[in-house]
Amino acid sequence: MFGLFKKGSEEDSALVKRALSPETVAVVSASCCVRGTADIDAETEAAAHAALESAHLDWPVVTVTVTQAQSSLGKISGELDSGGSKVAQQVSELFMSHGLSAFPVLIVNQRLVSYGGAPDKELVGKALPAASNTSQALH
Numbered sequence: 001m002f003g004l005f006k007k008g009s010e011e012d013s014a015l016v017k018r019a020l021s022p023e024t025v026a027v028v029s030a031s032c033c034v035r036g037t038a039d040i041d042a043e044t045e046a047a048a049h050a051a052l053e054s055a056h057l058d059w060p061v062v063t064v065t066v067t068q069a070q071s072s073l074g075k076i077s078g079e080l081d082s083g084g085s086k087v088a089q090q091v092s093e094l095f096m097s098h099g100l101s102a103f104p105v106l107i108v109n110q111r112l113v114s115y116g117g118a119p120d121k122e123l124v125g126k127a128l129p130a131a132s133n134t135s136q137a138l139h
Contacts, residue, residue, distance in 0.1 A: 016072040019062045020084035022110055025052065025124070028091055030103035032065035037103065043118035044104045051124035059109075066095070066103065083110035 019026035025048040029041045041063060048061045073088060080088065090112045094102040098116065105115045108127035113119065 026107040028105040
């Protein structure tokens with residue numbers, strides 16, 4: 001009913017794996033289940049894009065719904081590295097303790113950065129590696 005318990009597609013699995021990968025900013029959204037959350041998701045995505053631009057990083061911003069994540073995690077859990085597994089567990093625990101009010105959840109580089117509302121550009125930026133540190137490491 002309503003597609004809440006459908007089996008995850010290959011596209012969903014690939015999207016969830018990408019969201020839980022290093023050098024990715026992921027927004028886990030409840031827009032599949034709660035009306036009116038798309039605006040908060042858009043604010044979160046905009047903050048992520050702005051922070052990435054300021055940090056001169058070309059990382060993807062991936063948005064995954066709770067339904068996509070739930071339908072795919074069982075299938076891909078053995079394929080995740082330790083960082084992806086850890087953050088997936090943290091998001092699951094947030095969902096169990098806070099329900100849908102925990103969303104959107106922002107994950108930056110396999111770290112849970114914020115939940116329950118749209119973060120600002122500064123908060124996202126603090127979670128990103130400093131561009132100067134990256135360029136210094138190359139010299």
